Every structure is written in structure tokens, then in C-alpha cells.
Amino acid sequence: MVKRVTVACLLISMTLLYCLSTLRINFSPPELPVPLSCAPQPGQHNTQSSTNGRQQDNNICVPKVDLMFMKTHKTGSSTFINILFRFGEKHKLKFAFPSSRNDFFYPSPFQHTYVQGFKSGMCFNVICNHMRFDASEVAKVMPRDTFYITILRDPAELFESSFHYFRHVVPLTWRIPGEDKMSEFLRDPKLYFSPNGINSFYLKNLLFFDFGQDNTLDPDDPRVEESIRLIGERFHSFILMEHFEESLILLKDTLCWEMDDILFFKLNSRKESTVSKMSPELRAKALQWNGVDWKLYKHFNLTLWEKVEAYGRERMAKDVAELRRRNAEMVEICIEGGHSVAAGNIHEDAMQPWQPIGEKSIMGYNLNKNIDKAYEQLCRKMLTQEIQYLTDLGANLWLTKLLGHVRNIINW
Template identity: 40%
Template sequence: MKLPPACCRLQTLGAALGVCVTIGFTVQLLGGPFQRRPPPAPAGRPPPAPCAPHTHLMFLKTHKTGGSSVVNLLHRFGESRGLRFALPHRYQFGYPNSFRADRVKGYRPGGPPFDVLCHHMRFNLTEVQKLMPKDTFYFSILRDPGFLGESAFVYYRGVAPAFHRAPSLAAFLTSPHLYYHPQTRGNHYARNLQWFDLGLPGPGENQSIEKTLNQLEQTFNLMLITEYFDESLVLLRDALCWRDEDLLLFTQNQRFVGKKTPISASQRDQFRAWNDLDWILYSHFNRSLWRRLEAYGAARLRSEVARLRHRRAAGARRCLQGGGPVPAQLIVDGHLRPFQPPGGRAQILGYALRAGLPPGERQRCARLATPELQYKDILDRRQFGGGNGSSGGGGGQ
């Protein structure tokens, strides 16, 4: 992305350049009062009409798909605008049981609707509609089960009996039915997890796959795809009439991989076959996403994705110690230390803030780095008292 001409003219002046970069980053991070400039209209067409940002949002956070990063984005968007979140009493809405409106803290029948619903649940549209406005924008995120399967195996090995009983990933993939019993508690993590999170009927429940997919198309305005995360965000930004600044995020709940050998192509195919319903679901909405992206235009898409990544990289350099994620044990501020799954088989990375950040900027950077559980507590205190949503610990809260 080219720097604005004013900044370019100041490149030879070290002190002035520092001011320019700082101001530029602050505008990117905070957003300020500026709306995103729409792309120029093709010759002969009028420019697009201005639109208002969408603020009624239902995001179905599916497991091991990158949804935690989207939730952080929604947390910051909603907090900065004083939106009302539908929050669980703890951290999930009775999952893995089907969602019920009465599991939302502060919900009462006939009461005022909520603005944002984005925490883990097993989706139930009828119950969701009891608390969200009619103009709510519904979206979710899906991941190729060839990759999700391996991530779930590592992350949930301590809680999914099917994974725990298998001596290794290879052994599980060779004979998954040997270890998997569908009625055993926790085994929903071991097969067709995305299908389960969407609250869809299981095999033999007398509903065709085609009808199920059609119903999802009618319910969800957009399905993001993990493998094309930034491209998906570009479509989301335009659909919601958000600013570029609203899409700034740092990847949350990222697993440390190190020098571990990735799973083979044949193992990915085995996971796709085992998670057959998830593969159908993913394939359908991956095609749907790419129809939208092709309509968006290849050159325009490349430009928008590059701008998005440029902003993210600039934010990371400005905010983060080392410019990226670090192991949890290196994060001194407990408010920024991510949750680690039971069993210790997966190491989840987090973020440590650079030393010496001015207080206001430190607060903004901390919000970008705050894990989901801690951010939910911030929002809870803001909506229901018990604090003002901030505490010590170096600005992490």
C-alpha cells in the first residue's frame, strides 16, 4: 500500500516520520470518525449509496475453525459502540446441549433484544430468534475437515473418549469405529463437529442433505471459510458496511506447531471421509464463497486483501513484543494469557505487549490481544456491574 503523499514528503525527516507513522497506526487501530471509502464505480454507473454499519450480529462460533479471532473482532466492535451482548452465565450456552434463550444472562421474554450473540453454542434458530432483532446478520465459519480433524484430535484428546482411547492419530484414522461410540459424552468432538455445532439433524433423522443445505443458505447471510480467511473478511466488511479499521485483528487461540511434521495428504483424505457430513457442508459453502469472490473481482480482491494484511502487520509491529504470538508462559500479564486445553497436548499461543506503549495505545493494543474468556469477563462487568471492565495488570484488562 502506498503511503499518503504527506508522509512520503516527510521521509527524510526522522522525527516527523515517527509522528506520521504513529498517527497513521492510531487511525488504523481506533478507526476514528472516518468511514471506509467505497471503491470507485465503473464508468457509466453512479457511485454506491452510503450505508450504515450493521450492528445486529449473530456469529455462530464453530470449534477449531478460527472463530476465536472473529469473536475478538466482534467484542471490540461492540464494546466501542456500546452494543448489548447476549452473554452466557459462564463461557458457553450450555454446550453441547442445544441453545436456549433462557441461558442468556439478563434475558427475559418480551424484554429488549440484544445486539450481538457470538459465544459457543449448539445452534438453535428458534431460540436465537427470541432474543435477536429481525434484521440480524447471521454468519459463521467453516474449515476443511481434513485439517480440522487433526486440530480437534490434538486439542480435544483429553475430553473426547474416541481420541483419548486411540494410541495415536494414525491408529485412530486406520480404525475410527474401533474407538468411536456416538452416544458417549464428549465424542461429538470426534466426528462431524461443524455439523453438530450448526445443530443439524444426524444421519437417519429423515431430512435430506439438500434440504438441510438450502435451509442454511436461507438462515446464514455469509459463511466464512478458514482457508480463505482474509478473503472472507473482505466480503464480511462490505456486507456489514464496516470500515477497514473494524477488521484489524490478531489471530487468537493459535496452536504452537513447531517442527512437527504436518499430516499427510492421505490422512487429510481419511479425515474428510470420516467427517463426511462436514465435508459436504464445507464443499458446498466453499463453492458459495468463491462465487461471491469471483463476482467481487480478482484484481480488486487482491488489492483489498493486501491492504488488510498490511494493516495487520503494522498493528503487530506497533503493539506486540516480538511482533507476533509467543508461548503462554512468556506472557507476564495474566489478563492476556490464553486458556490451555486439559492434558497439555496442545500449546496455545498468545500475545505480550511491547514495553513503553503510551497508556491509551496500550489499552487499544491490549484489547486486540485479549483472549476470548477474559474479554467475555470485561463485557460482563460492563453490562452487569461488579467493576468497570478494567483492572490492573498493565492494561491487559
């Protein structure tokens, strides 16, 4: 009884803190134009010079550094954001971070005033934390020719992951009977779903919701096609989780990056035992229920493979093989045992991943002992989890950290 009361008090406190953190004072000083770019100029650092755009200067491809990454939920975005953090440090870029939390007051639509320390006329190179996208508000923060990137995932797999990860914060799932709650939900979703339910957006067309769209639309509604068209016009690159390596190779080529810039370890992966295996019938139900996301995914899956064809299938296969070889080398150099481990077996706090409420299902890594000094810093950065990396980069995450302590108490 004492434990239940304690947990209840902690949850109430978390809710109050969350509500207080989302209160915003509406004050609109005169707006100054967003600078074209604040990228470091040639000679300001010892890497290849950077400008805002994919340019050719004396036949040298100049890496693009003004970037907006729309970080969608449960899509492998934490793996890509680690790539962005390392790239940003390498080129001494200025990040637009949220204030007090690790997201821009999600699920509220993004506002430019949510940026930590924002003042009109400030210049940023990279914005990449979770938000509910609003193109006009992002444009008030980022340079005009910023390159927009996002990441998508097969909607059936995304639904399974989201249902598992967020079910403790979606009251609609609490009344679902039986052990296999996801299967029961998909048996008749309308029996359990309400668009007005707290955090119900996690249960239906989550990708579309993250893009700032109405996730309750019917897939055949003409507004869906129009929204997909607008998303395609705003975003320049769509990474697909299922084809992550091919997506990275295309991105590297477009942005004039180097192979070193896109090396990665898979972060935030779940224990295999916690992943629900979806039968063909259950998968079909999940895709039908998330029909708008499925339409979105199929559209940009098609455009990805059109780009692969233009890049060259043989050339792509060669580059993907090279990326895999380089990643395998880094695994051998950096990771103890060469594989991920359960949260309880992770030695360093910097490598502890953020866990869902009530459990510790997210895996992490341990750093190899006696790493060659030439690789020690890179290995550590590649293995540092998102919250810890954000802190290292100067983000003020006091509320997220407080909630993390509460989660740890609940998980005990």
C-alpha cells in the same frame, strides 16, 4: 499416588459442577415480541450512526450492528470474536452473554433462557458465544432482521485440531493404542467410535453438530442436502478460515464496516510442534470420516468464490493487500518481538489463552513496551484473550473461571 488422587477428585468435582450448571428450571412467563432493534440512535455516540440494516442514508453507508455469530469449534472463531467485541464496544452495543460459563451450555441445544439476565421483550445487538445452534430459539433473543454469520474450516484440518484439543475429554480416545492415536483412529474409526460415547461429537462432523444437525448421517443421506440448504437460508455470511482475509473484506463491504473494524491478530494458535502433519492418505481418510462436514464446506467454499467474483478479483486482491499491510503495522506497534510466545512466557494474565486439559499448547502474545498512547488501548484489546474480554464486557463466568483454576492445577 497423592497427585493422582488429587487430580481424580478435581476431575470429579469439575464433572459435578458441570452437571449442576446445566440444570435448568423450566419456567415460561408470557413472551413479549423481540424489539426490531436496540441499536444506538444518531447522536448517542461519537461514531458513525448505526441502525439495524445495511442502508444508504444521504449516500452514507450505515454499519449494521445486529449480529448473530455462530461460533464453531476449532475454526479460528476466537480471532473473529475479538473483532466483534471491539466493534461492539465502539458502537456501544448490547451483548447476549451466557450465564456462569463462556458458552451457552454446549453441547445442549441453545435455549433463549440460557442468556444471562434474559427477560421477555429484552433487546440485544450481538450474540456470539459457543452454542449448539437452534434457529427458533435464537430468534427469541435477536431482532428479526439480524445478520447471521458463521465460520467454517477444512474438515481434515478441523478434525486434527479437534482430536488434539479435546482428546482428554473424549473417553473413546483413551483406549486407542500407540503414540499416534489420531492415525490409529483414522485407520479404522468404527473400531473406536460410538455415537453414544461421552463427547463423541468432537470426533465426527463437528461443524454439522454445532449447527444443531445429526453428525452421524451418511453424506449421501438426503437429509444432509436439506440441512445444508436450510443453513444456507439462515446464514448470510460464511467466513472460511483458509480464506479469512477475503471473507473479512466481503463482510466489511456487506455490513458497511470500516477497515479499522476488521484488523486482527491470530488468536488461539497452537505450537507448531503439536500440530500433526497429515499425509495425503491420512487427509483423505479424515475427509471420508467427516464426509458430511466436507460436503458442507465445499458448498460454501463455492459460494464464497462466487461472491469474490462479483466483488472483483482485482479489487479483492488490492483490499486484501491493504488489510495485510495494516495488520503488519499493528504487529510492529503492538506485539513484543513481533511474534507469539509459549504460555509460560506470557507476562500478563489478560493475554493468557485458555488451554486444553493436561497441557499448555496454545500460544499467546506480550504487549510491546512504551507503546504510543494513541495505540495503547487498541493494542491491548486486540491482544486480550476471549475469557478475559468477556469479563471486561460484563459476562458472569464464575464457573468457567473455577474450571480454569482446576485446569491450571492439572497442567502443573
